[in-house]
Amino acid sequence: MQEKYRHFIYDYLTEFGISDTTAEYLNMFGLLLILIIVVFIIDFVIRKILVKTFYQFASVSKTNFDDLLVANKVPRNIAHIIPLLIAMEFTPNIFRDFPNFDGVIEKGLQVFAIVLTLWIVRSFLNTLKDYFKTLPRLKDKPIDSYIQVFMIFAWVAGFMSAIAIITDTPFIKFLTALGAASAVIILVFKDTILGFVASIQVSINDMVRIGDWITFEKYGADGDVIEINLATVKVQNFDKTITTIPTYALISDSFKNWRGMVSSDGRRIKRSVSIKMDSVNYLNKERLKTLSGIELISTYLKQRQADIDRYNNDHNIDKSIPLNGRNLTNLGVFRKYVQTYIENHSAINKDMTIMVRQLAPTAQGIPIEIYAFSNDKRWENYEYIMADIFDHLIAALPYFDLELFEFPSGSNFKGLNITE
Structure with a gap:
């Protein structure tokens, strides 16, 4: 058939x-x-x-x-x-x-x-x-x-x-x-x-996940990981450009993953202001009286000065020279003010490290660094919080007779009579 x-x-x-x-x-x-x-x-x-x-x-x-x-x-x-x-x-x-x-x-x-x-x-x-x-x-x-x-x-x-x-x-x-x-x-x-x-x-090793914010300076990447495939890792930078990184570069080169910060309770603030060295000096009684009017450090100054006076009296210190014995400096009081101000700031996480420290002096002055963590980790809010803190501190410096270091500019030389 x-x-x-x-x-x-x-x-x-x-x-x-x-x-x-x-x-x-x-x-x-x-x-x-x-x-x-x-x-x-x-x-x-x-x-x-x-x-x-x-x-x-x-x-x-x-x-x-x-x-x-x-x-x-x-x-x-x-x-x-x-x-x-x-x-x-x-x-x-x-x-x-x-x-x-x-x-x-x-x-x-x-x-x-x-x-x-x-x-x-x-x-x-x-x-x-x-x-x-x-x-x-x-x-x-x-x-x-x-x-x-x-x-x-x-x-x-x-x-x-x-x-x-x-x-x-x-x-x-x-x-x-x-x-x-x-x-x-x-x-x-x-x-x-x-x-x-x-x-x-x-x-x-859970090194990178999709959605992680990574910084890879070698390839100019600073943004969120949007794709991980066999050959490449795609990162969308914060300016909306796309950076392509070889996958094997993640294990052969060094990069920074911000996942720990994102999953933590705060975002770190680590920034300093440089104080001119020649503006640092001891505080006399008149200056102490003026600074005692600052509410954040009023109690501290009274207690601290009482302890210093007691020590100097017990040891018969000659206070005709301020260098003798114990004394308060405007820089030390300012550092205490900054510490108290940060501890009372509503945007700072009180359960994480809060520290104001003096770094080693440099040719640009004495750095006073703030090390703390903001409650809000969102980039725009984080930048606002940090700017708000340093706006206040820079404006507060003159009250302590301190000067912020900055390199001379053209306006500093105006009015100078320079002759050959």
Whole structure:
């Protein structure tokens, strides 16, 4: 029965006196055309049915995994399997009289089967990638890197399988021959291998997550990580530019990750003002009386001065020279004022380190540094808090007879009579 239908067109043509050779070719092309039309119709019908079924199932399902399957065209790719199997089943019958054509078409269908498998695997892995990114535990992990690694192995395996089919070489022998070229392969895929190893180390050591704010001076990156894949890490800088960093640079070079600050209870303020050395002096009774009117340090000055006077009296200190005995300096009182001011500031986290310290003198004066943490970690608010604190301190310096150091400018030389 099968032979009868296979030669149906051939028998019909020979009855009209067409030569056997021509009838065989026309019979082959006719059957091939019929097969192509049937395969396309079946593919269209199955694709419509399968995609519609998935859509209906996804619309009533509580999980979004099936929605992602549809979005990544998994049902559409799976629908091609049955038409491909039909084509592989009937093709040998069509080309039975043409063994040369039969071998080429059969190999072509087998190669297409490999490509279709890769399409299905890729769409399914993309679905997994999108789904994992919706999970709180995995959304900040470098899922793209792992998916790309799997796809690279899949494409390499598919490519080798296709070459083995085309050359009629057993797959094992093909792999053996490929082993001889392993050095070249390693050289070609050096960046991919380095990126893969780096991705694993980054994930295991939890060095970087998507959404982290990192600073990488070597590559000019200062912003949020928006993507981690096998070869590169993309950072969106605060000026909205995108910086691309090789993934393996995360383990070979030094960078700063601000995640600890973001997850902590405050953002560090570490800034200093430089005081002119020649403005530092001892405080006499008149100046102490004036400074005692400052509410933040009024109690401190009274208690501290009482302790100093008691010590000096007990030890019969000659106070005709201020250097003798114990004394208060305007810089020390200012430092205490700054400490009290910071401790009472509403924007400073009182549960974290609060310190006002004097750093080593430099050619630019004596630095008085504030080391504290703001409650608000948002960049714009943090900058406002820090500016507000130092605006106040700079304005407060003259009350303590202290001067802020700054390099001379053009206005400092006006009015000077400079003659040769």
